[in-house]
Amino acid sequence: MASGYPGAMLIDLDDTVLSFDQGSGSMWMEVSREYEHRLPGVTAAQLTEAVNEFRKWFWSDPDRHKKARLDLDMARREVMLGALARLDIVDPELxxxxxxxxxxxREAVIAPMPGAIEAISAFRAVGVRLALVTNGSADAQRSKIGRFGLEELFDHIQIEGEFGAGKPEPQVYMHALERLGGKPSDAWMIGDNLEWEVTAPQRLGLAGIWLDWRGGGLPSGSTVRPDRIIASLADLVEAD
Ligand SMILES: [Mg+2]
Incomplete structure (x- = not known):
């Protein structure tokens, strides 16, 4: 095996292997424009602003986040209801x-992150054991995994909605490692969420590698210390 790689890698799905959150803001703007004619006295820009404010609040609570990510249809409906309510519009149908x-x-624009599939194939080719570890519902995540043929790239796929627990719960990382036959000191968790993919796995002895797809660096005042910060999975591929 190439020298710098660990025996096992746990890799996040959304915004690590597949683009997901990127562009969600502009997407709401597009949808708002499409429906502007049904919003008396409200512009698409005002609606977008209301949506962005409301969804920031909506997703900020960890318990609400957990319920919502397992039922995205409900989450999107709630966000729209809340945003419309801010503009004094009560219209559940809309x-x-x-x-x-x-x-x-959103579905239409999901795509592999640049270089991600190639990077995973390169890790696999040198014998690194690989798990895809993702939060979210079985339906939503399985459909993306199938659509982009990701099953064959991983030795183990672990989805919150199937496993019954999600990141940052310790058993999530430990179970995935067990399935790979790996140990924490010889494993990396890689992803874009500082708590789920850096702090929580580091506490268990894994290296936490942060994928900073926004390119903004660590938030100011953050005490999180990723073992490595990368812009893309391709950054981890070693030249041979
Ligand atoms: Mg992610």
Missing amino acids: AEEMGIAYAEA
């Missing part, structure tokens, strides 16, 4: 429709 329009627009 909220439902816009939630669906947003979901479809």
Whole structure:
């Protein structure tokens, strides 16, 4: 095996292997424009602002986050209802429709992150044991995994909605490692969430590698110390 790689890697899915959150803001703007004619006295820009404010609040609570990520249809409907309510519009039907329009627009633009598939194939080629470890519902995550043929790239796939627990719970990382036959001191967790993919796995003895796809660096005042910061999975591929 190439010298710098660990025996096992746990890799996050959304915004690590597949683009997901990127572009969600502009997507709401597009959907708002599409529905502007049904919003009396409200511009698409105002609606987008209301959506962005409301969804920031909505996703900020860890318990609500957990429920919502396992039922994205509900989450999108709730976000739309809340945003419309901020503009004094009560229209559950419109909220439902816009939630669906947003979901479809999001689905359409999901794509592998640049170099991600090639990087995973390179890790695999030198014998690194690989697990895909993702939060979210079985339906949503399995459909993306199938659509991009990711099953064959990993030795183990672990989805919160199937496993029954999600990151940052310790058993998530330990179970994946067990399935790979790896030990924490010889494993990396790689992903874009500082708590789920850096702090929590580091506490268990894994290296936490942060994928900073926004390119903004660590938030100011952050005490998190990733073992490595990368812009893409391709940064981890060693020249041979
Ligand atoms: Mg992620």
